[in-house]
Amino acid sequence: MSRSALVTGGNRGIGRRIAGELAAAGDQVAVTYRSGEPPEGLLGVTCDITDTAQVDAAFKRVEEEQGPVEVLVANAGITKDNLLAMMTEDEFSSVLDTNLTGAFRVAKRAARGMIRRRSGRIVLISSVVGLMGSGGQTNYAASKAGLVGFARSLARELGSRGITVNVVAPGFIETDMTAALSEERQAEIKRNVPLGRFGSADEIAKTVRFLTGEDAAYITGAVIPVDGGLGMGH
Numbered sequence: 503m504s505r506s507a508l509v510t511g512g513n514r515g516i517g518r519r520i521a522g523e524l525a526a527a528g529d530q531v532a533v534t535y536r537s538g539e540p541p542e543g544l545l546g547v548t549c550d551i552t553d554t555a556q557v558d559a560a561f562k563r564v565e566e567e568q569g570p571v572e573v574l575v576a577n578a579g580i581t582k583d584n585l586l587a588m589m590t591e592d593e594f595s596s597v598l599d600t601n602l603t604g605a606f607r608v609a610k611r612a613a614r615g616m617i618r619r620r621s622g623r624i625v626l627i628s629s630v631v632g633l634m635g636s637g638g639q640t641n642y643a644a645s646k647a648g649l650v651g652f653a654r655s656l657a658r659e660l661g662s663r664g665i666t667v668n669v670v671a672p673g674f675i676e677t678d679m680t681a682a683l684s685e686e687r688q689a690e691i692k693r694n695v696p697l698g699r700f701g702s703a704d705e706i707a708k709t710v711r712f713l714t715g716e717d718a719a720y721i722t723g724a725v726i727p728v729d730g731g732l733g734m735g736h
């Protein structure tokens with residue numbers, strides 16, 4: 503079964519791997535991107551998710567090229583770390599606007615078609631940090647925790663229409679985002695991860711693929727940690 507899928511932030515990191523995994527499973531996959539290049543063979547649509555008009559235009563393009571979005575993965579996200587005492591209001595609100603309101607924008611736009619067809623899969627990429635908290639990341643943690651309440655509310659709204667809404671909460675994954683951490687900080691994190699290593703984008707992508715598939719038909723409103731045990735108990 504080839505479905506129309508859209509992954510935000512699919513030009514690099516975890517999103518790129520998710521897009522590849524869904525394509526390998528047989529879906530027609532589009533990715534949004536701002537910089538770089540979309541993965542070869544997949545439909546790339548330029549889109550800044552902080553801009554509702556760009557989100558709408560991206561969805562229109564995907565609808566024309568591969569049909570209404572049946573699988574949405576809201577993956578695009580940013581960090582702007584700072585201690586609260588030093589954090590500017592812009593650092594706080596821009597992270598919320600991208601990570602949380604960005605997910606709202608794309609989920610709202612996707613839900614339209616999904617409700618009409620009475621089926622759909624929405625997966626939001628949160629973070630272990632949204633559940634555990636992390637010093638220097640009040641903005642990021644708030645945005646990622648916000649996704650959990652958002653997803654669970656939406657799961658209640660859309661369940662009767664055959665649409666599932668789930669959250670994947672990655673731990674520390676080898677990408678540009680974690681490469682930016684100092685070696686000391688990376689070593690400290692690994693000491694706290696029961697499995698003793700960072701995860702791979704592949705391990706996130708396979709979980710997302712499962713959640714979008716037939717085998718996950720009865721899973722909605724769930725928060726699935728893929729974090730080597732770092733956040734267990736939350």
Ligand code: NDP
Pocket residue numbers: 510511512513514515516517534535536537538549550551552577578579580600627628629630671672673674675676677678679680
């Ligand atoms: P990267 O920094 O490697 O990639 C981020 C992606 O988001 C890029 O494709 C980027 O596009 C896109 N993006 C950022 N802002 C916008 C925007 N305003 N509009 C459209 N696209 C945007 O991140 P990762 O792959 O590491 O992370 C992906 C997701 O996983 C994020 O939500 C992140 O918070 C989450 N996560 C990551 C973890 C990790 O350890 N790496 C751990 C837990 C969660 P562009 O290239 O154009 O900037």
